[in-house]
Amino acid sequence: MPKRNILITGGAGFIGSHVVRLFVNKYPDYRIVNLDKLTYAGNLANLKDIEEKPNYSFVKADIADLDEMRRIIRDNHIDGIIHLAAESHVDRSIKDPFTFARTNVMGTLALLQAAKEYWEETPEGFEGKLFYHISTDEVYGALELTDPEGIASPFTTTASSAEHHLAFGSEFFLETTRYNPHSPYSASKASSDHFVRAYYDTYGMPTLVTNCSNNYGPYQFPEKLIPLFINNIRHGKPLPVYGKGENVRDWLFVEDHARAIDTIFHHGKPAETYNIGGFNEWKNIDLIKVVIKTVDRLLGNPEGYSDKLITYVTDRPGHDMRYAIDSRKLQKELGWEPSLQFEEGIEKTVRWYLDNQPWLDNITSGDYRQYYESMYGKR
Ligand code: NAD
Ligand code: TYD
Numbered sequence: 101m102p103k104r105n106i107l108i109t110g111g112a113g114f115i116g117s118h119v120v121r122l123f124v125n126k127y128p129d130y131r132i133v134n135l136d137k138l139t140y141a142g143n144l145a146n147l148k149d150i151e152e153k154p155n156y157s158f159v160k161a162d163i164a165d166l167d168e169m170r171r172i173i174r175d176n177h178i179d180g181i182i183h184l185a186a187e188s189h190v191d192r193s194i195k196d197p198f199t200f201a202r203t204n205v206m207g208t209l210a211l212l213q214a215a216k217e218y219w220e221e222t223p224e225g226f227e228g229k230l231f232y233h234i235s236t237d238e239v240y241g242a243l244e245l246t247d248p249e250g251i252a253s254p255f256t257t258t259a260s261s262a263e264h265h266l267a268f269g270s271e272f273f274l275e276t277t278r279y280n281p282h283s284p285y286s287a288s289k290a291s292s293d294h295f296v297r298a299y300y301d302t303y304g305m306p307t308l309v310t311n312c313s314n315n316y317g318p319y320q321f322p323e324k325l326i327p328l329f330i331n332n333i334r335h336g337k338p339l340p341v342y343g344k345g346e347n348v349r350d351w352l353f354v355e356d357h358a359r360a361i362d363t364i365f366h367h368g369k370p371a372e373t374y375n376i377g378g379f380n381e382w383k384n385i386d387l388i389k390v391v392i393k394t395v396d397r398l399l400g401n402p403e404g405y406s407d408k409l410i411t412y413v414t415d416r417p418g419h420d421m422r423y424a425i426d427s428r429k430l431q432k433e434l435g436w437e438p439s440l441q442f443e444e445g446i447e448k449t450v451r452w453y454l455d456n457q458p459w460l461d462n463i464t465s466g467d468y469r470q471y472y473e474s475m476y477g478k479r
Pocket of ligand 2: 191347416
């Protein structure tokens with residue numbers, strides 16, 4: 101394996117921390133630089149187990165700061181970038197779209213430009229370089245509920261269920277699906293995806309994009325559905341279900357996403373797009389019932405104990421009805437497939453949040469920011 105200097109942006113966030121951990125542990129000869137602004141969503145406590153490894157370093161910086169990006173890429177002789185840093189929560193984007201445009205669009209552009217300038221100066225140019233941009237299925241817009249009864253029942257991640265699911269004749273997002281974002285979040289991600297592709301088309305810079313479905317698992321900030329609800333159930337707080345709870349999301353265990361990123365970083369073709377997902381669609385209300393049942397069982401509560409916490413609230417404006425990813429291209433061309441059945445993934449996830457209550461308490465109190473600012477400074 102040749103030595104590489106890899107910049108991972110957003111490595112203190114949910115998915116980024118899993119990607120950093122995987123690369124640091126799996127590739128001791130790579131130098132992994134984690135670049136993160138440590139916004140409310142970034143937490144270095146997510147990486148405590150690897151922060152002392154000799155092939156790991158952290159730099160606090162804002163991807164929208166072009167001069168900083170130039171300096172960091174040059175000083176670290178970066179030859180590969182895995183770009184995850186972003187504002188990532190739809191509800192926040194509805195309240196504050198400008199922050200999303202600044203980080204997701206201008207930040208991605210600054211990173212692209214800084215990488216291009218440095219790579220063009222190196223003797224081998226773009227040879228052996230890669231800018232890998234992590235995007236979302238939300239850029240494709242929303243699908244209809246074509247088979248409400250079929251979708252309402254849980255599907256597992258086995259190959260046969262994928263075939264079964266496809267046989268329903270319902271629509272899926274393909275790599276060729278036309279972009280049609282609806283929220284300020286997905287609009288900003290769509291825009292950044294276009295810039296990434298434009299750098300390949302215009303300058304020949306090796307870039308690639310992947311679009312993944314909803315992730316779940318340890319270290320997710322508790323504003324997103326699954327960790328928020330686990331935390332609320334534990335504290336006996338209401339579970340705010342948007343609208344009728346009929347929207348459908350396609351869930352993938354975060355470590356399976358990190359493994360896909362590893363496979364694609366090493367074997368994906370520049371200029372290509374790969375969809376990542378596990379054919380695992382759930383209606384929100386059905387998923388919520390599984391989460392409640394699992395938390396109650398693990399806490400020793402009687403079955404149905406926390407059902408009373410379900411509270412239907414005003415729907416999210418512009419709430420996309422259904423996301424569903426067809427990831428057969430990735431599965432066929434690069435041999436990746438999800439490793440976990442959903443039931444196992446949810447069990448693992450609920451156990452993790454219940455066993456790591458201090459992590460949740462810290463993150464919800466904001467203490468972790470003060471602690472890390474005292475270590476790394478405010479900048
Ligand atoms: P997250 O919000 O948990 O983490 C984002 C990280 O980016 C944080 O550590 C934050 O501090 C950092 N960051 C934010 N603004 C920054 C800036 N200006 N400069 C430097 N760092 C900054 O997000 P996540 O859920 O881990 O998502 C990571 C990426 O994956 C995002 O690009 C997101 O669009 C994409 N994605 C997420 C999901 C999902 O379900 N969570 C699904 C598909 C794709
Ligand atoms: P979320 O985790 O915010 O991910 P995304 O909006 O990117 O899909 O939400 C997942 C689904 O859960 C989405 O349909 C909105 C819904 N939801 C609720 O019903 N209540 C909540 O409190 C949250 C955060 C989400």
